[in-house]
Amino acid sequence: MPLTITAHEILDDAIRLTWSDGRESLFHHVWLRDNCPDSRHRETWERIDDVLSFDPETRPTEAALSSNGDISITWNDGHRSCFARDWLRRHCYSEPARLEHRPMPTTWAGGPGAxxxxxxxxAIMETDAGLLSFLEILRDQGCCVVSGMPDERKAGEALAQRIAYLRETNFGVDFTVVSKxxxxxxxxxxxxxxxxTDLANREMPPGVQFLHCLVSDAPGGESILVDGFHAALLLREENPDAFDLLTSTPFDYRFHDTEWDVRWRAPVIGLDADGALREIRYNNALRAPLNVAPDLVKPTYQALRAFVAILRDPSNELHFRLGAGEMLVFHNRRVLHGRAAFDPNGGARELHGCYVDIDEMMSRIRVLGGDNLLA
Amino acid sequence: MPLTITAHEILDDAIRLTWSDGRESLFHHVWLRDNCPDSRHRETWERIDDVLSFDPETRPTEAALSSNGDISITWNDGHRSCFARDWLRRHCYSEPARLEHRPMPTTWAGGPGAxxxxxxxxAIMETDAGLLSFLEILRDQGCCVVSGMPDERKAGEALAQRIAYLRETNFGVDFTVVSKxxxxxxxxxxxxxxxxTDLANREMPPGVQFLHCLVSDAPGGESILVDGFHAALLLREENPDAFDLLTSTPFDYRFHDTEWDVRWRAPVIGLDADGALREIRYNNALRAPLNVAPDLVKPTYQALRAFVAILRDPSNELHFRLGAGEMLVFHNRRVLHGRAAFDPNGGARELHGCYVDIDEMMSRIRVLGGDNLLA
Known part of the structure; x- marks a missing residue:
């Protein structure tokens, strides 16, 4: 049953709405006027009017429910705005509404048998529902093994392109992982x-990584995955000071060869603007000398040691052997990946890889779910 | 004359070096052991040993200058490390050294005649020195007009590809700006x-934008540029509370059509991990409804109004007409661009555009300068 507005009241600086499920929304006058539907272009859905186009002290003189349950507002400068109730509910910014919209990853430990x-x-190639399930697994759990891959070099890219175009890097649009x-x-x-995590030396490391195993004859080379979000939450619990240091102290990462020199500087544990986990950025191979204020050097090393000890704890690792015809797909900015050493003289080992970014993955999830049609 | 080490002393938790120019460097024991040159792969230059591979309490028993002026350390577990003095000087993390390495953009106002x-x-296509000058202008000033472009649709991309591959987005690898x-x-x-700024709705908006003007016959359509860093520094001076709000309060941006729904949430003024200006993210057309704690709504609108008033102040705008055969190139995450309305019935107007990211621009600057060859 659709929610309805059961009460509305004009307060000093906001309108308070009460909904049929009991929730209250406060919409400030300045917010409502800024979001008047007339402020947008009819074809592009983009905003035309900006925050200087109206008097920020403008206030409603009247608010009324229309017969279809939407709310219409008359402003003291004579302007009128009509807001659809579904739209208002979707954009409610009360604390409970904001919490509901937080991403909720399912973190996981590893250990024997996991x-x-x-x-x-x-399943992923043939239907949109299959593609959507796959993307929801990547969004929520951060990894998936795809079996039954065609024995073709381009098969991994073709699957990745079901999401969107590939992310190019200094290693190419696609790359082959072999001993060279x-x-x-x-x-x-x-x-x-x-x-x-791959390419920790870039401002925005690639989001989703696809590693299609074409040949897996070499002894060794077993795959390892670790949920970096799980590890970060363990660190926060066990050692909050270390967690705080790793979310605030930048580490330098760098890749350089004769053609490239790509460097970035960012914390190992990245939080978003709301304080939620956003990314893990840890690649020891690319870690450059620490470059922070002298009094932070010792505590930062202690914090990094504590985090790496969690990452290397076998009870947090998934171990498995990726066979020919399987593809490992994972969220490269959350799930750390690794491999055991292998013996290149004992047989061939060849993976074919590519990347798609998080913006593209999330966009595809929204489009497949029909969210893109909502204003 | 190369700098030399004039004194060295082993302290409790660090070695202090004094240089021939008077600077002092403190290198903590844990930092030196972590950065022992033996910890890296000889061919890839990448790090092999991690922070768990040594005892963090290990300390030097002896430090000595070698005959070539480098410093050699004997550790209490018998390990020996030799550090090149140039390398040490380059990685000194004293306060003065860290300040020297901060990026120093040249901010600019606009106004009549600018x-x-x-x-x-x-000049850019023919020599590496020309390309480097161009990239240094983009890095420091954030914009450049390139004249004498060949009258070919691919000429802008060819110039962009002197830096690196292009950044693809939902608008394609390249795009044509016409009234459609x-x-x-x-x-x-x-x-x-x-x-x-373009594509403020993406986690990492494209870095450098190239807009090659192929036809400029329509009346109107003059170009506008504003240095967002200049505007942010003005705001910080005039209204520090507004500056703090715009560096901490996330704004939602969104682009959606029938195929895409790309959303991101980040502050309008982005600071880096050291507190320096990193990016400006402001695109009114893509600005989604504000979604922050209710008590922040009014102050955030006030802060945004203050910033937009600076951005729209004619004394901060560069105005010019881009002619056919010219290309406007700018740092899209610093310099805001716009245009006056034009009359599509009075003549054609066609721009051809593409993007290259900041990582690629900075890498090319380092490689052209030979920095990539330094460890």
């Missing part, structure tokens, strides 16, 4: 790669 | 576009 979620290639001569990156060796 | 810097297409039927964006109308 396995990543799995879906099949065909003259490597410019530890991934292109046969070394162990402790769990890390 | 004009953007200008370079020619050929059924526009999904106010840029594709003939309306006035007040100064704004």
């Amino acid at each position: 396995t990543p979620p799995r879906l099949t290639h065909d 001569p003259n490597p410019n990156n530890n991934a292109y060796t046969a070394l162990e790669l402790p769990a890390h | 004009t953007p810097p200008r370079l020619t297409h050929d 039927p059924n526009p999904n964006n106010n840029a594709y109308t003939a309306l006035e576009l007040p100064a704004h």
Whole structure:
């Protein structure tokens, strides 16, 4: 049953609405006038009028429910605005409404027997519902293994492009992870790669990573995943001072070779403007010398050691072997990935990778859910 | 004359070096051990050992200058490290050294007679020195007009690709700005576009924008540029409370059409981890309803009005007419751009655009300057 407005009252600086489920919304006069539907272009849905286009002291002289349950306002300068009640409810900024709209990732530990979620290639490729399920898993849990991949180099990219265009980086639009001569990156060796996030040296590291396993004959090379959000929440619980330091102290990261020198400086644990976990940025291979005020050096090392100890705790790791015909997909700015060392003389190992960013993933989720049609 | 180390002393938790120019550097034992050159891969230059690989209480038993002026350390567990003095000086984290490494943009006002810097297409295309000058202007001043562009649709992209690959967005790898039927964006109308930053609705809006003017026959459509950093510094001076609110209160931005729904939430004035200006994010057309705690609504509107009043002050605007064969290039996350309305019935107007990100611009500056060869 759609919610209705059961009461409304003009206060000094806001209108208070009461809804049929008991919730109260406060909409400030200045907010309502700024969001008058007339302020937008009819075709592009974009805003035309800005905050200087009206007197911020303008106030309603009358507010009335129309027969369809929407609310219409007459302003003291004669302007009239009509607000759809669904739109108002969707944009309510009361504390409970704001909490409801917070992203709620499902964090996970690892340990023996824990396995990543799995879906099949065909389920994701064949229907929009399958694609949406896949994206919701990535958004909420941060990883998924896709099985039944065609044995084609472009199969991973084709699946990624169901979301949107790929994110290009200095490693290309797509890349092949094999042991190479003259490597410019530890991934292109046969070394162990402790769990890390890729391209921590970029202002915005790639969002979702796709690693399609084409050949998996080399002994070793098992995959490792760690939920960085789970680790960050453990750190906050066990060592709040370390958590605070890692959310505020910038670390420098850098990749450089003969053609590139890409550097960025940001905290290991990134919070959003509302204080929620936004990203984990940790790649030891790219970690540059710490460059902070001298009195922060020792505590910052202590904090990083505490966090890395959680990341390396086997009870927080997922271990599994990615086989040929499987693709590992994960949220690169939340879930750290790694691999055991492998023996390149014992057989081939080849992964084919690409990235899609978080904006594109979230947009696709909204479009598949029909949210994009809502103003 | 290269700097030399004139004195060194082992303190409780750090080694103090004194340099031939009088500067003192404190390098903490834990920092030095973490940065021992042996901790890196010989070919990839990447770090292998992490912060758990050594005892954080390890301390030097001896420090000595070698005959070439580098410093060699013997640790109490028997390990030895040798640090090149140039490397140490480059990574000194004393307060004066950290201040020296801060980016120092050259902010500018506008007003009658003020004009953007200008370079020619050929100067940028023909030599690396020309490309480097162009990029330093973009980094420091945030805008440049390139004249003498070939009359070819791909000429702007070719120049942008001298830096690196292009940044794709939901508007494509490149885009054409003309007045269109059924526009999904106010840029594709003939309306006035007040100064704004593009794609404020993305987590990381595109960094550098290239707008190559192919046809400029329509009456109207003059270009406007405003230095958002200059405006932010004025706001901080005139109204520090408003500045603080706009650096901390997130605004929601959104672009949506039938295929996309891209939303992000971030402050209008973005500071970096060191508190310096990082970006301006203001696009009234994409500004979604404010969604913050109720007690912040009125002060946030007041703060935004104060900032927008500075942005719209003609004494802060550069006005000029972009002619056919010219290309406007600007730092989209610092310099706001706009245009006057034009009359699409009076003649054609066509711009061809693309983006390159800041990471790529900064990397190219470092590589052209040879910085990428330094560890």
